Amino acid sequence: MPRSSRVSETQWDAAQHAERIHWRKILGDPAKRDRLFRTLDYETQQPYIERLTDWIGLYRPAGVVLDIGCGPIGLGPFMRGVKLYGMDPLAEWFAAGEPAFVGVEYAALGYTRVVKGTAEGAAQAVAALGVRTDQIDVILCCNVLDHTANVADTVRGIAALGHLGTEALLAYDLRTLGTSLHPTLVDGEQVKTLMAEAGWERINYFTTAPVPWHVNESAGVRIEHYRRQTDLGFGWLLKRVKDRTCLSEERLQGLHWAVAEVNARGLSGDLVECGCYRGGSAAMLGMSDTRGRRLWVFDSFEGMPAPTGDDPPEAAKEAGTCRGDAGDVVAFLAAQGLRERCAIVKGLFRDTLAQPGLREIAVLHIDCDWYESTKQCLDALYDKVVSGGVIQFDDYGHWAGARKAVDEFLARRGIQATLKVLDYTGRQLWKP
């Protein structure tokens, strides 16, 4: 057991009171407030903020970020191209302001929405934000574990959020004695054990040098990086497909996670790939599935068709490339144990996608580079993707025509969902 994993209600109230006093001093002083809001280089927190932002930069931007215990500013100003949500027990107090300070405008800081809430009750607060817990891609939880009334419940509250592949950054103060502002002593190994029980793997952690906080002494800040894991089979699958695919590891992992996630959620539907070339990514889709879903593979097996005026000029030289062989792909998929489940449909998408046997899709992989091909896939198959299902676009960042087809389709249908970034080109749409 950690030395103290639980503080009393009174200690918690005292901590909240200390928190108010602390923030009143900052928010009530125009110079300090300005500096905090303008640059976030509030000197006592700089090493800590820098490490967090490094990590956020390193581990890909994602669709939905939840800042648990965001305080009056959080990491909003660093978050670009994401949907940022926040929660804090004092959120309403920060927003309302009082004679001592000007209220916080979370929207101006980049937050889509911020609600009052604690990490222990994160699932309820997330519901109040209007977000599903499995839509959260990144969880930031900075200086919360050491403020909380109960570390174990707090960790469980955090661990219940996210989907397979969600990343969590937990940062907490390591002072040697609890203070009223940081009343709880946190045991990193206990946090790791609790997270592991809930299926999270700690990827990395480190401790910053002691930093001179305003109140009392600090032994530094510990920052832990977790990822919610799938099974450990991805590396093994990767070895089997990597020589037969143009996809990056990130995009292959995106397919793997998508299948694992629709399985975990018990969604119905088949797996579909449009554009298989030598069958590597189709095999990743099929082998990632443990439920015996049907795998549909569509390709002309005549290589890339000629692009149209909606594709960039450099696309012209690609016509005829990526020519796969249907017999070879059938043999490869059969060698991976997918023969029984797999339907290979040869021909141009415009002639083949309307298959009567294909009624519902759980995961759809669109990898056909050009505007027309991508448009045909979306027009024919989007409505068959079940709610909560995933569409992965391989070429969104690389080929302007593919991007145009996706953007036009989403705009035409009024679909608001954020595309998740897998790498410079791969995107995922989790169907609302």
Ligand SMILES: C[S@@+](CC[C@H](N)C(=O)[O-])C[C@H]1O[C@@H](n2cnc3c(N)ncnc32)[C@H](O)[C@@H]1O
């Ligand atoms: C980039 S390759 C696919 C790569 C593959 N997913 C992998 O794992 O490496 C694109 C494929 O899309 C197919 N394709 C493109 N447009 C098509 C269309 N309109 N109809 C049928 N096949 C098409 C091409 O024949 C080619 O095999």
